[in-house]
Amino acid sequence: MPADLTDRLDAFEAFTVELNRAAGEVILPLFRGAYAVDDKGESKGAAYDPVTAADRAAEAAIRSLISSHYPEHGVIGEEYGEDRPDAEWVWVLDPIDGTRAFLAGFPVWTTLIALRHAGRPVVGSIGQPYLGEQFIGTSKGARLLARGRTQPLHVRPCVTLKNAVIATTDPYLYGDEEAQAWTRLRTAVRLARFGVDAYAYAMVAAGQLDLVVETGLKAWDIDAALPLLQGAGGSVTDWEGRPVGGHGGRVILTGDRRVSEAASDLLLNATS
């Protein structure tokens, strides 16, 4: 990346802190409070898909800041769709990832903010305002901003599946073949955890978790994780081990490619 782009990246990274703070200020008064819950899924005859006033208000707050600071940038968000998705710089937003955790009062939902340059995510942020935490990364590195302190983030090594601590959001989201794949993986590892959505991605970057497996992701679920994991020394691939970018789908996040390759073998043997 040319030097002038690197300088701009630093400015955008600082702007991401501002965006994350704005989202938190909107969301926190509604967390565990009185809020309107609609069911996007019910009207489509689909699975329960809660979306709250907090989701919408937070995305609106982020979009407002982007359009006032960088009106030429594009925005893709879960709640309000696409504006200028082919712009040179495009923000990809999930104002509340883990709405189900939010609805149950568990503070492991997150605000996801990614910035793409020429189609590739180059800044990624996972924020949890109730915890006062923001995990942020670029190709130059990753760090945790928490309660006035900044600390560098590094993945940890993990050589074999039997020593791996892993997570997935919801084992009941898997289709039949994928469920078999998941069971093979779950029974091969040391410990499996559930229900943490993108907060688990942050824990991989922080060297607390070895592997996260997901399926059915949208771009806004995963874009923020790509620069964060890259900066922390980890990787994000699809189940086949190929790069992920701009789509989502079936994803493996890891701090150590040795363990993700072993996971990939297990997952694909069960689904092929």
Add this chain to the structure above:
Amino acid sequence: MPADLTDRLDAFEAFTVELNRAAGEVILPLFRGAYAVDDKGESKGAAYDPVTAADRAAEAAIRSLISSHYPEHGVIGEEYGEDRPDAEWVWVLDPIDGTRAFLAGFPVWTTLIALRHAGRPVVGSIGQPYLGEQFIGTSKGARLLARGRTQPLHVRPCVTLKNAVIATTDPYLYGDEEAQAWTRLRTAVRLARFGVDAYAYAMVAAGQLDLVVETGLKAWDIDAALPLLQGAGGSVTDWEGRPVGGHGGRVILTGDRRVSEAASDLLLNATS
């Protein structure tokens, strides 16, 4: 309860805040840090059962305060066993409930402190020091102490299972018959969450969750929840709807007996 016992209860409730703070001071430096992990289960040929230096140090800190302030009291703890379990006042401790969440870096583990009088839990505390939260209850009421603020806790009404938000710690802990029971319940409710251990009990008390179902609990897993739920207007029973106290086993926690009775019917139909 006689007036002099009520006065003592107020003093013990205040002491519980001190105990919880002492535990947090020991645990927090080890959370996401370098700590020794032994495997209690491995040596017994049993399932993975991690216990950390943080568990032991926190229980030791709590026991030390109890023995210096109330040497005549009994203590039952997960890590260090029983002292004077037949005393008039007995403290029941789980220094880190949710050790698996702790190991994965997720801040939903808790410190559980209960005080029994004549065998019955009368003070219950669920503390999460990383969040700065302590949920505490007696028969007189329940409250959340969080970041310098105190707020009363009340359960919420929930009439039917199809509107219920529920949780269980780990669906893979259920035996075959119980797994069928769990599946019947999970597919009957609005939303099910996993992996939160006793933090879910606190969310029932806070009116964020409608129901928690667990199996295989020990006394120190559940004693703290009894006064907390009582004070918040909820209830804790076994799967058959009978009072729980002093043992654990299969438990239903709820804010509304109508929904726990419906859950009980579903669970027992599948296991009978």
